[in-house]
Amino acid sequence: MATAERSTVGDYGAANQPPPLTDYNVYEADRPLVEAVRREGAEWAEGRIATVGAFAGSEHAQTLGRLANENGPKLRTHDRYGHRVDEVEFHPAWHELLGKSVEFELHSSPWQDPRPGAHVARGAAFMCMSQAEAGVGCPISMTYSVIPALRTQPELAAEWEPHFLSAEYDPRNTPAPEKSGALAGMGMTEKQGGTDVRANTTVARPVNGGGAGAEYELTGHKWFMSAPMCDAFLVLAQADGGISCFLFPRWTPDGERNRFRLQRLKDKLGNRSNASSEVEFDAASAWLVGEEGAGVRTIIEMVNHTRLDCVLGGASGMRAGVAAAINHTSNRSVFGTVLSEQPLMQNVLADLAVESEAATVSALRLARAYDEAIGGDPEAQKLKRVANAVLKYWICKRAPMHAGESLECFGGNGFVEESGMPRLFRESPLNSIWEGSGNVQCLDVLRAMIKEPAALEAFFAEVGEGAAMEPRLAAFADSVREEVPGDVATIEPRARRVVERMALALQGSLLIRYGDPAVADAFVASRLSGDWGQAFGTLPPGLDFAHIIDRHRAVA
Numbered sequence: 224m225a226t227a228e229r230s231t232v233g234d235y236g237a238a239n240q241p242p243p244l245t246d247y248n249v250y251e252a253d254r255p256l257v258e259a260v261r262r263e264g265a266e267w268a269e270g271r272i273a274t275v276g277a278f279a280g281s282e283h284a285q286t287l288g289r290l291a292n293e294n295g296p297k298l299r300t301h302d303r304y305g306h307r308v309d310e311v312e313f314h315p316a317w318h319e320l321l322g323k324s325v326e327f328e329l330h331s332s333p334w335q336d337p338r339p340g341a342h343v344a345r346g347a348a349f350m351c352m353s354q355a356e357a358g359v360g361c362p363i364s365m366t367y368s369v370i371p372a373l374r375t376q377p378e379l380a381a382e383w384e385p386h387f388l389s390a391e392y393d394p395r396n397t398p399a400p401e402k403s404g405a406l407a408g409m410g411m412t413e414k415q416g417g418t419d420v421r422a423n424t425t426v427a428r429p430v431n432g433g434g435a436g437a438e439y440e441l442t443g444h445k446w447f448m449s450a451p452m453c454d455a456f457l458v459l460a461q462a463d464g465g466i467s468c469f470l471f472p473r474w475t476p477d478g479e480r481n482r483f484r485l486q487r488l489k490d491k492l493g494n495r496s497n498a499s500s501e502v503e504f505d506a507a508s509a510w511l512v513g514e515e516g517a518g519v520r521t522i523i524e525m526v527n528h529t530r531l532d533c534v535l536g537g538a539s540g541m542r543a544g545v546a547a548a549i550n551h552t553s554n555r556s557v558f559g560t561v562l563s564e565q566p567l568m569q570n571v572l573a574d575l576a577v578e579s580e581a582a583t584v585s586a587l588r589l590a591r592a593y594d595e596a597i598g599g600d601p602e603a604q605k606l607k608r609v610a611n612a613v614l615k616y617w618i619c620k621r622a623p624m625h626a627g628e629s630l631e632c633f634g635g636n637g638f639v640e641e642s643g644m645p646r647l648f649r650e651s652p653l654n655s656i657w658e659g660s661g662n663v664q665c666l667d668v669l670r671a672m673i674k675e676p677a678a679l680e681a682f683f684a685e686v687g688e689g690a691a692m693e694p695r696l697a698a699f700a701d702s703v704r705e706e707v708p709g710d711v712a713t714i715e716p717r718a719r720r721v722v723e724r725m726a727l728a729l730q731g732s733l734l735i736r737y738g739d740p741a742v743a744d745a746f747v748a749s750r751l752s753g754d755w756g757q758a759f760g761t762l763p764p765g766l767d768f769a770h771i772i773d774r775h776r777a778v779a
């Protein structure tokens with residue numbers, strides 16, 4: 224056999240296979256994100272975000288993400304002599320990714336350096352890192368989010384904040400005071416009710432009379448408790464005064480393992496690098512955060528921030544999907560023509576890009592509302608109250624369809640693990656489920672309408688700024704308002720429909736004001752004016768598809 228023939232064995236026909244999208248800066252290559260960071264007040268942080276973007280887009284980080292998923296966490300309940308240890312072993316790739324996230328201060332930067340734009344800056348960096356691997360975002364998000372809830376109990380905050388805000392990742396399972404940094408988790412969901420946390424059966428008994436900041440003993444379980452190797456958790460339990468919030472550390476102050484058992488790890492659809500556990504508490508030591516009976520009000524401070532991260536996570540997944548799809552189709556020819564130049568594929572790519580840009584623009588606008596609300600702006604507080612639930616519902620709801628369509632742009636390669644698309648697809652439904660699933664977000668919007676009508680006004684004021692510039696949005700926004708009567712009984716079955724249309728109105732308003740004109744045009748024609756089908760790739764003709772695709776191209 225001739226040498227030339229031998230050299231092709233195992234590599235036949237690879238000429239038309241696209242190069243992977245790797246070794247590029249995930250931040251700098253994302254024009255809508257760069258523009259949003261500058262617009263929403265975080266230009267000062269661009270250097271830091273770009274550092275995260277460079278890491279997240281590197282082949283090294285992508286390899287870590289793959290390895291952390293292929294080699295998921297393992298539960299070790301006992302040591303070799305039969306003693307309970309309740310530990311989870313992770314692949315080194317997980318530790319490296321989590322360590323980098325902590326080093327980048329994705330869990331802490333707005334609290335360490337609380338200046339205007341801090342939550343926007345952190346949100347953009349979180350979006351970048353999630354594109355390397357979303358699983359580590361779970362403990363990172365919970366640690367970021369625990370701070371405002373913990374501050375309800377100042378002496379506990381004084382004790383724990385320095386650990387949670389440390390920029391050093393210390394994976395050892397030892398008491399937090401001996402460590403160079405600590406992470407936080409959250410335990411609300413029980414078997415008999417996740418959404419309905421008031422049905423929780425875990426019981427809290429005061430050790431010395433109880434009260435805010437005092438020690439209690441927890442007995443019961445949690446059906447879902449993610450990242451169980453965290454150093455402390457906010458946990459809901461029933462005290463005499465009702466459902467209450469507790470800080471539960473893995474180790475007691477006298478250096479003993481807290482009485483806490485890891486029963487099982489969940490075998491999950493996605494998010495496989497991260498551990499999600501079932502746990503039991505056996506008279507475990509915990510400290511009351513806030514008053515007895517105020518548990519939901521206290522922990523909601525944490526939940527609001529994790530909900531922001533669900534929005535950011537959803538937007539980040541869409542960005543990863545469309546960037547990968549454009550890269551693949553721009554380097555693959557079918558019937559002799561590059562796929563991304565074929566009219567029908569252009570419609571698909573442009574539609575995915577429009578959805579992604581709408582998600583990015585609105586997620587970063589929401590992050591600015593956090594900055595402003597925390598800074599004391601009452602209008603921003605009202606906007607955030609409604610916009611967070613509206614965007615959590617809609618962006619997370621769109622994510623699986625978006626991921627599925629991005630995957631299909633790869634053809635058969637998209638169904639194969641090496642492309643990374645199956646991992647993106649498996650991850651995509653999760654942000655919609657946790658921190659209050661889709662219906663729960665819609666019901667929360669209804670609650671805000673009834674109890675805080677001024678928040679609804681703030682929401683529509685934001686929509687109105689775009690409506691003043693575009694009559695088609697003005698007409699759409701008017702029709703949404705007509706669907707929002709005060710009568711809750713009639714609105715509840717329609718809540719998804721109403722909230723979806725509120726989300727479209729907000730995204731439309733933001734794109735009209737700040738988006739690329741061709742993207743805004745496509746959004747208005749399709750999402751607001753109804754010239755659109757039910758799948759991606761059904762934009763009306765006459766739009767500038769090539770320009771929209773080019774804008775979303777990640778230049779490696």
Ligand SMILES: Cc1cc2nc3c(=O)[nH]c(=O)nc-3n(C[C@H](O)[C@H](O)[C@H](O)COP(=O)(O)OP(=O)(O)OC[C@H]3O[C@@H](n4cnc5c(N)ncnc54)[C@H](O)[C@@H]3O)c2cc1C
Pocket residue numbers: 408409410411412416417418419447448449450491494499653656657658659660661662663666
């Ligand atoms: C991977 C993963 C990790 C998780 N990690 C954690 C964690 O670390 N800590 C934690 O506390 N929890 C965690 N959870 C739990 C998660 O937050 C809950 O699963 C979620 O809030 C839904 O609760 P549930 O599973 O009990 O569903 P249910 O409350 O039974 O709800 C089922 C469905 O009914 C809908 N629904 C509920 N009420 C209504 C209503 N009134 N009207 C109409 N529809 C309604 C919901 O939207 C949902 O779609 C995790 C879940 C997953 C999948």
